[in-house]
Amino acid sequence: xxxxxxxxxxxxxxxxxxxxxxxxxxxxxxxxxxxxxxxxxxxxxxxxxxxxxxxxxxxxxxxxxxxxxxxxxxxxxxxxxxxxxxxxxxxxxxxxxxxxxxxxxxxxxxxxxxxxxxxxxxxxxxxxxxxxxxxxxxxxxxxxxxxxxxxxxxxxxxxxxxxxxxxxxxxxxxxxxxxxxxxxxxxxxxxxxxxxxxxxxxxxxxxxxxxxxxxxxxxxxxxxxxxxxxxxxxxxxxxxxxxxxxxxxxxxxxxxxxxxxxxxxxxxxxxxxxxxxxxxxxxxxxxxxxxxxxxxxxxxxxxxxxxxxxxxxxxxxxxxxxxxxxxxxxxxxxxxxxxxxxxxxxxxxxxxxxxxxxxxxxxxxxxxxxxxx
Numbered sequence: 001x002x003x004x005x006x007x008x009x010x011x012x013x014x015x016x017x018x019x020x021x022x023x024x025x026x027x028x029x030x031x032x033x034x035x036x037x038x039x040x041x042x043x044x045x046x047x048x049x050x051x052x053x054x055x056x057x058x059x060x061x062x063x064x065x066x067x068x069x070x071x072x073x074x075x076x077x078x079x080x081x082x083x084x085x086x087x088x089x090x091x092x093x094x095x096x097x098x099x100x101x102x103x104x105x106x107x108x109x110x111x112x113x114x115x116x117x118x119x120x121x122x123x124x125x126x127x128x129x130x131x132x133x134x135x136x137x138x139x140x141x142x143x144x145x146x147x148x149x150x151x152x153x154x155x156x157x158x159x160x161x162x163x164x165x166x167x168x169x170x171x172x173x174x175x176x177x178x179x180x181x182x183x184x185x186x187x188x189x190x191x192x193x194x195x196x197x198x199x200x201x202x203x204x205x206x207x208x209x210x211x212x213x214x215x216x217x218x219x220x221x222x223x224x225x226x227x228x229x230x231x232x233x234x235x236x237x238x239x240x241x242x243x244x245x246x247x248x249x250x251x252x253x254x255x256x257x258x259x260x261x262x263x264x265x266x267x268x269x270x271x272x273x274x275x276x277x278x279x280x281x282x283x284x285x286x287x288x289x290x291x292x293x294x295x296x297x298x299x300x301x302x303x304x305x306x307x308x309x310x311x312x313x314x315x316x317x318x319x320x321x322x323x324x325x326x327x328x329x330x331x332x333x334x335x336x337x338x339x340x341x342x343x344x345x346x347x348x349x350x351x352x353x354x355x356x357x358x359x360x361x362x363x364x365x366x367x368x369x370x371x372x373x
Contacts, residue, residue, distance in 0.1 A: 007048045007049075007050065010047050010048075010085075011044065011045055014044040014078040014079075014081060014082050015040075015041060017076075018040035018041065018043065018044045018077075018082075019037055021040065021077060021078065022034065022036040022039070022040040022076050023037050035071070036076070039064050039065075039067060039068045039079070040064075040075075040076045042061075042063075042064035043061050043064035043078070043082055043083070044061075044078050044079055044082045046058075046060045046061050047082050047085060047086070050085070050089050054086075054094065055090075055094070057086060058086040058089070058090050058102060059102070061079070061082050061086045062086065062087070062105070062106075062131075064079060065083050066106070066109065069109060069123075069124075069127075070109075075127075080127075083130065083131065084130050084133075085134070086134075087099065087102055087103070087134040087135045088134040088135070088137055088138040088141075090135060091134065091135040091137065091139040091141070091142065092138035092141045092142045092145075093138075096139060099135040099138070099139065102131065102135065103128075103131050103132055106124075106127050106128045106131045107128060109124055109127070109128075110124035110128040162338060165338055165339070166342055169342045173342065173343060176244050180244055180279055180282065181224065182221060182224055183278075185217050185220050185221055185224070186217070186221065188214075188217045189217035189221070192211075192213040193214045196210035196211055196214070244278065244282045245282065245285045246276075246278060246281035246282060246284075246285060247273075247276065247284055247285065247308065250267060250285065250288060250306070253285070253288065253292070254266075254267045254292075257296065263295060263296055263301065263303075263304050263321075264301070264302070264303040264304065265292065265295075265306060266304065266305050266306065267306045267308070268306065268308070269307075269310070270307060270308070270309040270310065271310030271311060273310055276315065277369075277370065279347075280315065280347060280367055280369065280370075283343045283344070283347045283349075284308070284315055284317055284365075286340075287317055287319075287343065287351075287363065287365050288308075288319060290336045290337075290339060290363075291321075291363040292306075292319075293336060294321075294336050294361070294363075295319075295321040295361070298361070299321050299361070302321040302360070303321065303322045304319065304320070304321040305318075305319070305321075306318075307319075311369070312369070313369055314366055314367060314369055315366070315369055316364075317363070317364065317365040317366075318363075318364050319364075320356055320361070320362045321361055322360045323359065323360055337363075340353070340363070340365070344367065347368070348367075348368050349365055349366050349367040349368060350365070351363075351364070352364045
C-alpha cells in the first residue's frame with residue numbers, strides 16, 4: 001500500500017459513486033449532465049485538495065451540499081461522506097471559530113421552514129448532526145494532539161533541566177573535591193621539601209628524589225588550578241578556597257538552620273564518632289544540608305530528626321521531617337534530590353527518599369567507608 005495515494009483514491013471513489021447516484025436518480029437520458037450530477041461532482045472532487053487547501057475545499061463541498069438542498073435536490077451519499085470528512089479535517093486542523101463558519105449555514109437551514117426541502121425536516125436535522133458531529137470529532141482530535149504535544153514538550157524541557165542540574169551538581173562536586181585533593185597534594189609538597197632540607201646526612205640521591213616529589217606535587221597543583229578555572233562558574237578572579245565542611249560541622253549547620261529557618265531540627269549521633277575520608281564527610285554534610293533545605297522549603301516549621309550512624313564499614317544517614325505548617329510535598333524529580341543522588345552515586349552508596357510510614361518525608365543514605373581512621 002506504500003504507492004497508494006489516499007486522497008486520489010478517495011476522490012475517484014466518491015466522485016464516481018456520487019456521479020452514478022445522481023444520474024440514476026435523475027433518470028436523464030439526454031446525454032448531458034443534470035444539475036444534481038454537477039453538484040455531486042462539486043461536492044466530492046474537492047476531497048483531493050483537503051490536505052493542501054483545506055478551507056477552500058471544505059467551502060466548496062459544504063456549499064455544494066447546501067445549494068443542492070436549497071434548489072430541492074437531495075444530496076448524494078458520496079457528497080455527505082465528503083462533507084463529514086471535510087468538516088472533521090477542519091475541526092482537527094483549524095481554530096474552533098473557523099469550524100463554526102461551516103456549521104452555521106446548516107443550523108440556519110435546519111431551523112428555516114422551506115416547503116421544497118427534500119426529505120423534510122428530518123434531513124435538515126440529520127445534516128446538522130453530521131456536520132456538527134464531524135466538526136466536534138475533529139476538534140477533540142486536535143485537542144488530544146495538542147495535549148500530547150504539550151506533554152512531550154514539557155517532558156523534553158524537564159529532561160533538559162534535569163540534565164543541566166546534574167551537570168551543575170557534578171561540576172560543584174568536582175570543585176569541592178579539587179579543594180580536598182589540592183590540600184593533600186600541598187601537604188605532600190611541603191613535607192617533601194621539609195624532609196629534603198631538614199633530614200641530616202641525606203644521600204644526594206634521596207635529596208634528588210624528594211626534590212622531584214615536591215616538583216611533581218607543585219606541577220599537579222598547577223594543573224588542578226587550570227581545571228578549576230574551567231569548573232568555576234565565575235571566569236574572573238578565583239575565589240578564596242575555604243576548608244570544605246565535614247561531619248564535625250553538622251552541629252553548626254543544625255544550629256544555623258534552627259536560628260534562620262525556624263525548623264525544630266535535632267541531631268543524634270550513634271556509634272563511635274571518628275574521622276572519615278574528607279570526600280565522604282563532605283558528601284554526608286551536603287546530604288544533610290540539602291535535606292534541611294528541602295524541609296525548610298516544603299515543610300516550614302517542621303520537626304526534623306537527623307541521625308548519623310557510624311558503623312565499621314559504612315556511614316548511615318537518616319533525616320526525617322514532619323509536614324510542618326504546610327503540605328507542599330517534595331517532588332521525586334526535584335533538583336535537590338537529584339543532587340543527592342549524584343553525590344551518593346559517586347560515593348558508591350545508596351539513597352532512599354520518599355514518604356515515611358509514620359507520615360512526613362524521609363531521606364536515608366548509606367555510604368561505604370573506605371580507609372576509615
